[in-house]
Amino acid sequence: xxxxxxxxxxxxxxxxxxxxxxxxxxxxxxxxxxxxxxxxxxxxxxxxxxxxxxxxxxxxxxxxxxxxxxxxxxxxxxxxxxxxxxxxxxxxxxxxxxxxxxxxxxxxxxxxxxxxxxxxxxxxxxxxxxxxxxxxxxxxxxxxxxxxxxxxxxxxxxxxxxxxxxxxxxxxxxxxxxxxxxxxxxxxxxxxxxxxxxxxxxxxxxxxxxxxxxxxxxxxxx
Amino acid sequence: xxxxxxxxxxxxxxxxxxxxxxxxxxxxxxxxxxxxxxxxxxxxxxxxxxxxxxxxxxxxxxxxxxxxxxxxxxxxxxxxxxxxxxxxxxxxxxxxxxxxxxxxxxxxxxxxxxxxxxxxxxxxxxxxxxxxxxxxxxxxxxxxxxxxxxxxxxxxxxxxxxxxxxxxxxxxxxxxxxxxxxxxxxxxxxxxxxxxxxxxxxxxxxxxxxxxxxxxxxxxxxxxxxxxxxxxxxxxxxxxxxxxxxxxxxxxxxxxxxxxxxxxxxxxxxxxxxxxxxxxxxxxxx
Amino acid sequence: xxxxxxxxxxxxxxxxxxxxxxxxxxxxxxxxxxxxxxxxxxxxxxxxxxxxxxxxxxxxxxxxxxxxxxxxxxxxxxxxxxxxxxxxxxxxxxxxxxxxxxxxxxxxxxxxxxxxxxxxxxxxxxxxxxxxxxxxxxxxxxxxxxxxxxxxxxxxxxxxxxxxxxxxxxxxxxxxxxxxxxxxxxxxxxxxxxxxxxxxxxxxxxxxxxxxxxxxxxxxxxxxxxxxxxxxxxxxxxxxxxxxxxxxxxxxxxxxxxxxxxxxxxxx
Numbered sequence: 218x219x220x221x222x223x224x225x226x227x228x229x230x231x232x233x234x235x236x237x238x239x240x241x242x243x244x245x246x247x248x249x250x251x252x253x254x255x256x257x258x259x260x261x262x263x264x265x266x267x268x269x270x271x272x273x274x275x276x277x278x279x280x281x282x283x284x285x286x287x288x289x290x291x292x293x294x295x296x297x298x299x300x301x302x303x304x305x306x307x308x309x310x311x312x313x314x315x316x317x318x319x320x321x322x323x324x325x326x327x328x329x330x331x332x333x334x335x336x337x338x339x340x341x342x343x344x345x346x347x348x349x350x351x352x353x354x355x356x357x358x359x360x361x362x363x364x365x366x367x368x369x370x371x372x373x374x375x376x377x378x379x380x381x382x383x384x385x386x387x388x389x390x391x392x393x394x395x396x397x398x399x400x401x402x403x404x405x406x407x408x409x410x411x412x413x414x415x416x417x418x419x420x421x422x423x424x425x426x427x428x429x430x431x432x433x434x435x436x437x438x439x
Numbered sequence: 440x441x442x443x444x445x446x447x448x449x450x451x452x453x454x455x456x457x458x459x460x461x462x463x464x465x466x467x468x469x470x471x472x473x474x475x476x477x478x479x480x481x482x483x484x485x486x487x488x489x490x491x492x493x494x495x496x497x498x499x500x501x502x503x504x505x506x507x508x509x510x511x512x513x514x515x516x517x518x519x520x521x522x523x524x525x526x527x528x529x530x531x532x533x534x535x536x537x538x539x540x541x542x543x544x545x546x547x548x549x550x551x552x553x554x555x556x557x558x559x560x561x562x563x564x565x566x567x568x569x570x571x572x573x574x575x576x577x578x579x580x581x582x583x584x585x586x587x588x589x590x591x592x593x594x595x596x597x598x599x600x601x602x603x604x605x606x607x608x609x610x611x612x613x614x615x616x617x618x619x620x621x622x623x624x625x626x627x628x629x630x631x632x633x634x635x636x637x638x639x640x641x642x643x644x645x646x647x648x649x650x651x652x653x654x655x656x657x658x659x660x661x662x663x664x665x666x667x668x669x670x671x672x673x674x675x676x677x678x679x680x681x682x683x684x685x686x687x688x689x690x691x692x693x694x695x696x697x698x699x700x701x702x703x704x705x706x707x708x709x710x711x712x713x714x715x716x717x718x719x720x721x722x723x724x725x
Numbered sequence: 726x727x728x729x730x731x732x733x734x735x736x737x738x739x740x741x742x743x744x745x746x747x748x749x750x751x752x753x754x755x756x757x758x759x760x761x762x763x764x765x766x767x768x769x770x771x772x773x774x775x776x777x778x779x780x781x782x783x784x785x786x787x788x789x790x791x792x793x794x795x796x797x798x799x800x801x802x803x804x805x806x807x808x809x810x811x812x813x814x815x816x817x818x819x820x821x822x823x824x825x826x827x828x829x830x831x832x833x834x835x836x837x838x839x840x841x842x843x844x845x846x847x848x849x850x851x852x853x854x855x856x857x858x859x860x861x862x863x864x865x866x867x868x869x870x871x872x873x874x875x876x877x878x879x880x881x882x883x884x885x886x887x888x889x890x891x892x893x894x895x896x897x898x899x900x901x902x903x904x905x906x907x908x909x910x911x912x913x914x915x916x917x918x919x920x921x922x923x924x925x926x927x928x929x930x931x932x933x934x935x936x937x938x939x940x941x942x943x944x945x946x947x948x949x950x951x952x953x954x955x956x957x958x959x960x961x962x963x964x965x966x967x968x969x970x971x972x973x974x975x976x977x978x979x980x981x982x983x984x985x986x987x988x989x990x991x992x993x
Contacts, residue, residue: 316540341540344582349812355776355796356813359805361829361877363797381814384859388811392535395494399528400538400596401520401552409551480862480892612890615762615919616961642892645964684893687922687964690979698983709967716972720990 222317223325224419225309231426232305236298238432244301251304259311267307275300315340323407330406338393342386349385353378443467444604444636445491445526449505452486452496460486462660464505468638470603473630473650475668476640477675477684478657484640485531487657488608491638492528493519510603524553526604527597531612533590542568542584543577546596553600567595570632571625587618591625598629604636605629611646619646626650644686649707656681669705688712726751727773727803727881727915732782734768742768743779744937750915752880755907757928757945758917761959764934766917770883773915774805786881800826804874808886810866811859813873819845819861820854822869826877844875847906849898864895868902875906881913882906888920896920900927921963925949926977933958 236244255264275296282292309318319333357374358364364374415423428435447464454460460483468474476484489495493514496503507514509526530536539545546564555563568574571591576584584592590610597605607626611619627650630637641647654671656664658681664674675681676693685693691712692703701719706712727750734743743765750756760766771777772784775794784791786802796805807813816822823844827837845851848868853861858869867887874882884903888896904927907914918924924931925945933941933948935958941948948955951970955962969976974989976982 314540316544337540338538341538341581345534352807352809352812353815356807357815358796359774359776359800359807360815360826360873361797361800362825363795363829365795365797377815381812384814385811389532389535392530392532393538395498395530396536397538398498398519399492399494399523400549401518401523402538402548403552405552405554406548409554409557411557479894480864609890617761617959642890680894683897687979688968691968691982694979694983695986699987709962709964712968713971716968716986720972720986 219416220418220422221413221415222313222321223413224415224422225313226318226321226326228422228426229305229309231430233302235429235432236301239429241294241297243429244297248297248301248304251301251308255304255308255311258308264307264311268304271300271303271307274303317413320407320410321413324413330402330404333407334397334402342389345389346382346386350375350378350382353381442470443508444470444472444510445638446508447487447490447505448508450490450507451502451504452490453502454486454499455501457501460660461490464662466655466662466665468604468636468655469653470510470636471634472652473627473637473647474639474653474655475644475647475651476638476655476657477642477644478663479680479684482657483660484657485608488528488530488606488638488640490514491604491606492526493517493522494528520549520552523549523602524600525602526606527600527602529590529593529597529605529607529610531609533593533610534586536593537581537589537596540581541577542573542579542581542592542595545581545592546577546599549596549600563599563601564595567599568592570598570629571595587614587622590622594625594629601633602635604638607637607639609640609642611641611643619643623647623650642684644684644689648686648688726785726787727913728785729769729772729779730783730785732769732772732779732784734765734772734777734779742937743772745782746934746937746939748932748939748942750881750913752913753907753911754930755904755914755928756916756930756932757924758915758932758934759919759921759924759960760934761919763936764959765937766934767885769934770805770885770915770917773881773883774803775799776805797829800879801830801877802879802881804877804879804882806867806870806874806882806884806887808889810863810870813870814858814866817857818854819850819856819858819869819872822858823850823872823876826873830877840876840878844872847875847910848872848902864891864899867891867899871899871902875912879912881915883915883917885917886919887916888918888923896923903927919960921949921955921961922965925963925966933960935959 232247255268278299279292279296282295315336319336322328322333323330354374357377362374364371445468447466450461450464451459452461476487478484486495490507491509495501498519509522514522537545539548543564546567547560550560550563564577568576571594573588573591573595581589611622623646626637629635639647651668653666654668655662656671656675663681664671672685672689673693675685682690688706688709692706695701696703704711704715729746729748732743732746733741735741746769758766758770768777772779775791775796778792786799791799814822815825820841823841824837827840845854848871850865850868850872858866861869888899900923903914906912916928928945931941931943931945931948932939940958949963949966951967965977965979965982968982972986974982974985976985
């Protein structure tokens with residue numbers, strides 16, 4: 218069942234609101250759904266690491282709330298909501314190509330094409346910059362900079378890498394901007410792409426979202 | 440209608456806040472030629488390439504005089520993306536010219552922006568990828584391609600709009616000899632197949648020797664020699680600095696021609712040279 | 726002195742990159758490390774610098790096994806200059822850039838000044854000491870990389886394709902600096918390159934790698950005398966060598982070749 222990027226975006230945004238509207242049991246259920254979806258689509262190391270990181274982050278949030286003297290229940294519910302929201306974004310990134318997200322943002326949400334394109338550009342250049350940073354770290358090391366042992370030293374060495382990296386990024390972005398100009402980037406860029414038409418799957422999901430969002434209204438009648 | 444791919448008329452240029460980089464350039468590139476742009480570092484070759492694409496002076500700003508015409512039309516007042524439909528530019532940092540995440544998207548980017556219908560976009564993309572030796576790779580992610588393949592991808596994206604002129608600035612500076620030879624072979628194939636004018640900035644003339652027809656020699660922002668490769672090389676040979684950037688083979692040829700007053704042929708590789716030398720300089724005990 | 730014994734290397738994905746290489750480079754040598762793309766020459770040099778460690782076999786620097794070392798430990802004995810000068814620039818002035826290494830080693834101010842000045846002089850950058858490194862020309866940035874490595878006074882310099890992308894005049898200039906460093910200071914130079922001409926004109930020893938194997942290790946004359954089929958190893962015969970060999974002359978450059986050729990023809 219294919220669901221367009223637009224629907225996915227709407228769903229994710231809706232989830233961030235729904236966690237506050239729906240009862241805890243339903244929210245927990247959504248969490249289980251998200252996990253199942255995520256593991257079904259992509260069960261590689263990176264996804265696991267991301268889930269792990271989010272869980273840890275949520276755990277820290279809960280602890281923090283407890284420190285500020287909330288009850289356990291309140292803290293847990295808060296943590297659950299946070300986890301469901303962030304997981305939703307993770308699902309989005311795992312399930313959709315960033316180009317489709319960008320296209321939906323321009324087409325349906327009327328985001329200016331330059332901003333939407335930044336998403337693609339970021340993804341495009343991140344691997345390159347990671348490779349560059351390795352080269353700079355190597356150069357540091359070959360000139361006697363050892364980041365053994367000390368965590369702070371390690372962090373500092375990464376900081377020193379930032380400057381050459383940023384310089385390079387600026388130079389590259391110059392060429393990139395030129396290239397985009399030469400290729401005629403502009404309003405037409407997203408207009409002429411193959412339209413992402415809404416299909417049965419989309420309408421189904423959107424219907425579910427609408428139903429869940431109006432929960433507070435119809436629950437009275439049950 | 441002139442039959443020049445690119446014509447510089449009294450063209451001067453200085454970058455914003457900088458010194459004059461190009462001085463009184465008066466030179467033309469014949470259509471259908473395979474022209475090499477030669478000169479020491481800092482001579483202004485990259486600037487000249489950018490001027491051909493119309494991005495200098497109009498995209499960069501700066502001070503200029505004179506004009507540059509591409510296929511008979513002045514670059515002044517034209518959008519660089521329009522000029523790019525006729526003259527494709529590949530800069531030295533080709534990696535940063537790639538804007539998309541997949542090969543297919545990269546090649547079709549320009550086409551989509553210019554409103555080509557989806558069917559034609561697909562067709563042209565397929566053809567362009569085939570032409571550069573990356574058939575069927577539309578869905579390949581950028582990081583699944585090697586450096587050499589990425590360069591070919593950029594070439595494909597430039598070719599997809601069917602330009603008449605190709606301008607390349609030091610395309611093989613980061614490559615090994617094998618990769619370089621194969622890229623030039625590809626360029627020549629495209630040059631022949633589409634009768635495309637190819638203008639290339641290259642330090643190592645050994646790579647272009649098998650294919651070159653014309654040459655422009657730049658030194659300190661001015662044109663020192665231009666015309667057929669033979670003519671331009673002979674003029675460059677007279678200058679002590681320029682002589683050393685000519686390929687060794689031609690340094691030999693021009694030296695012998697001058698010294699012994701003979702005329703040797705258009706040597707395109709070492710084999711040509713050896714055959715003719717054996718002929719002219721008598722038998723050699725082997 | 727660097728030595729590798731039966732060194733092997735492969736990436737996690739499997740295909741071996743270096744096969745059983747035994748190699749010994751003594752002090753004061755000028756070595757060119759040649760090979761086609763993917764032959765393992767860069768990997769071998771990285772093994773020398775402990776940027777990578779072999780899967781099996783050992784690497785020794787001055788008799789010491791460097792299996793547990795990292796490049797920072799070797800920096801005052803072995804210098805490494807990378808191909809891309811932009812990625813190596815870590816400071817805001819040429820002086821600070823070159824002083825980076827000695828400062829890391831916590832040398833005295835006196836020593837630092839001395840070593841930086843020497844390194845700048847050896848690469849012709851003394852007049853650029855206060856310049857912002859990014860406005861230097863490409864060739865100058867390359868030399869800056871060399872100066873930065875020299876500042877730690879290593880006895881061995883490993884240079885990865887540092888003449889790539891430069892015109893012949895700049896290449897000559899760089900190589901002359903390297904030759905001076907080698908001859909005047911006795912520093913061992915190991916140059917990874919695919920420029921056959923440079924290898925021929927400047928190196929006194931040539932090592933060729935092919936598919937991870939060491940296939941040639943001798944003086945350049947033996948490699949470029951026209952007897953070997955270099956294409957087998959993915960290399961090209963430098964033009965002048967091919968011409969000279971065909972006509973049985975000893976010239977290394979065009980002018981000499983022409984002179985010798987006409988002389989020889991005149992003898993007929």
